[in-house]
Amino acid sequence: MTLDALLKYEFLSNTLGQYLVAALILLIGAVFRRLFSRLLSKLLFALTKRYTGGVSEEELSALLIQPLSTLLLVVTLQLAGATLTYPHGPTAVAAGGQLPWHEVLLLRLLALAFIVAAVRVALCLIDFGLLVTSRRAALREQGSPSRLSNQFLPFAKDLLKVFFIIIAGLVALGHVFNVNVTALVGGLGIGGLAVAFAAKESLENLIASFTIFLDQPFGVGDLVTAGPVTGTVEKIGFRSTRLRTAEKSYLTVPNKSMIDKPLDNLSLRTSxxxxxxxxxxxxxxxxxxxxxxxxxxxxxxxxxxxxxxxxxxxxxxxxxxxxxxxxxxxxxxxxxxxxxxxxxxxxxxxxxxxxxxxxxxxxxxxxxxxxxxx
CATH class of the missing domain: 3.30.70.100 (Alpha-Beta Plaits)
Known part of the structure; x- marks a missing residue:
């Protein structure tokens, strides 16, 4: 049997040449994906070097290598899968050419994996952006970031991450599970009142977090007393504020509880x-x-x-x-x-x-x- 005939030998609706191409793509992806990830991170650092404010290339690589490697692996699997033809069988032909369930499941899993990997890369880029912004703020403020930088930047990072995750969830629902996203968003408007009542406390805490950032009664690092609770503020989040007490325990207090009662900022007293x-x-x-x-x-x-x-x-x-x-x-x-x-x-x-x-x-x-x- 000649080489050309061997490559055209068909098995499960695919030729041996198609299998070899798919295997070659997988091999290249497995061997070089970390190298490609490093090259991409170097390229991104070269494009943003003048704006990084002292953040090193090693720090960017530590953030991006793993998520980029995972994204390239998913892309490699999709490229390798695209070179193959899946056997449909007589039941698919009788059903009007619809794809069999196992092929639909595989394609949806690959699409979902791609969305998840892309979101991981986006979240790491947000972390990198926060790192750059905080370093630049520290340089402007001579090594001592302001209270606003200390508490607003982590809050903005969490807000951006939640936004990207929500967008990714809607994209996954529309492209992977074939959900009518427009109708879904419209339905949320109808059921918004019920959702608001169900999430009443969460909404109150979210609004309280914005009140804390606008009014600034305290900041990260301040020693505060709110009702029976006393501790040093370590983080201000969407729903809660994290305090380190005198007993070194880590206390989580809802933001609403931090502003709906008299609050004594002990760090602001002069004596x-x-x-x-x-x-x-x-x-x-x-x-x-x-x-x-x-x-x-x-x-x-x-x-x-x-x-x-x-x-x-x-x-x-x-x-x-x-x-x-x-x-x-x-x-x-x-x-x-x-x-x-x-x-x-x-x-x-x-x-x-x-x-x-x-x-x-x-x-x-x-x-x-x-x-x-x-």
Whole structure:
């Protein structure tokens, strides 16, 4: 048998030459798809290099190599499949030339795989765009992105991804499952009221997220208190805000709950208040109290992080003792620094009381030790 006759040998409605062409396409796709992916990413980087704002080619390749490789694999399978003729059988001919179910299923799966792979590439390009935008914003703002950049860019990324996924879903319904998309969208207008009632809470949280971005009562990195919840904002999403609590737990709070009750942005306060009461023993004299208060105020006002509005007053005389209220403000927004200042000043107050011979209520009086007889 000659080579030409061998290539024209037919099996399952396809010649051996068709099978060889399909196998060659699959082989080329399997061997070179990662190389093609890398070349495509290099080409894209070369086209956008002047706008990338310091993003390296390696970062782009890390984002695009895998999804591009998958997309090229799907295209390779479609090209290889296009070279083959599928046997229809007598039932298909009797049914008026309709394709058999297994061929329809295969074609729909390939089309769906292509849409999914293309969407993955689009989502990776969105991630790349966000990375470029954030780097450029950091360069403009000298390495310190603004609160708006920190919270708006991730939100915009999620919004674009949802938009692309919705578009891809509509395309899949129309081209893969033969759904009349126009009629479907029109039907959504009729049933929109029912959908709105069913998704009432989700819509409220979505509207609340836009309110947060427009009004900006807090941003990523702020320490906030909303009702019984206190934590540092790590992410603001479509539906919820993610907080890191003092116990280091990751708390998810619906956006509606962040704006429908009084919210205290602790990061925006200029100082932290310290207030407490000291109770001295009845044996502490008025002269000692005057000296203790004067010395303590001097110690408080001498600290560089304490405002000059520090107060210390002899506020009450009770059976338990003589009460002196202390109030001052620490000029810091850092909780750790606030604790350090508070501890340092507590030591200073105790030293003043000990130096002036004062006694706290409930403290045992010093015992006089008799001198030994000679």
């Amino acid at each position: 932290r208040r310290v207030g407490f009461t000291l109770t001295f023993d009845q044996a502490t004299t008025s002269a000692q109290l005057h000296a203790i208060i004067a010395g303590s105020l001097a110690a408080l006002q001498d600290h560089p992080l304490v405002s000059q509005a520090a107060q210390m007053k002899f506020s009450a005389l009770t059976p338990a003792g003589k009460e002196v209220t202390v109030e001052y403000f620490v000029d810091t927004t850092s909780y750790d620094e606030y604790l350090n200042v508070k501890e340092d000043l507590n030591y200073r107050l105790v030293e003043v009381v000990e130096r002036e011979g004062g006694l706290f209520a409930g403290a045992p009086a010093p015992v006089a030790v008799a001198a030994p007889k000679v």
